[in-house]
Amino acid sequence: MNIQIFGRTKGHDTKHAERFFKERRIPFQSIDLDRYGMRDKEWNSVLQSGYTWKDVVDEKSKAYKNLHFEYLPDSMKEATLREHPELMKAPIVRNGNKATVGVREDIWKKWEEESRG
Numbered sequence: 001m002n003i004q005i006f007g008r009t010k011g012h013d014t015k016h017a018e019r020f021f022k023e024r025r026i027p028f029q030s031i032d033l034d035r036y037g038m039r040d041k042e043w044n045s046v047l048q049s050g051y052t053w054k055d056v057v058d059e060k061s062k063a064y065k066n067l068h069f070e071y072l073p074d075s076m077k078e079a080t081l082r083e084h085p086e087l088m089k090a091p092i093v094r095n096g097n098k099a100t101v102g103v104r105e106d107i108w109k110k111w112e113e114e115s116r117g
Contacts, residue, residue: 001115003028006038007091013103017091020108033092037085046092049099053078056101058089 003021005028007014014030021028038046046056057077058064063086072080081087093100095111 001026001111002094002096004031004042004094005029005091006031006033006042006088006094008033011090014091016103017093017108020105024112026112033088033090034086037082038088038092042094043082045094045097046099046101048097051099051101053081056088056092057081058087061087063087 003026005014005017005021007017007030009032018028018030047053057069059070063084064070067080067084067087069077069080069087089101091102093104093108098107098111100107
């Protein structure tokens with residue numbers, strides 16, 4: 001398994017994801033989502049996992065209100081989301097080309113089982 005956790009340093013759900021993998025002794029890389037965002041390849045793995053930009057937007061974030069995200073034309077929303085990762089839900093957990101948004105222990109357990117063979 002090649003786990004990357006894109007999250008927030010003080011985020012409860014991010015800590016939950018980190019704890020999940022720590023308890024199972026599965027190595028992971030933590031990436032500060034707000035500071036570093038996501039590269040194209042990382043973003044594409046989220047989209048290839050069945051999510052859309054709409055699934056990734058955190059409507060409860062301060063940035064959502066401050067940027068008046070809901071009033072932007074749809075044609076601008078994905079680009080704005082990519083430019084302002086503070087709009088994204090966290091954690092986003094990647095395992096190679098697979099990804100999850102939010103706490104998804106059910107999927108993470110499947111990844112663990114698949115890695116054991």
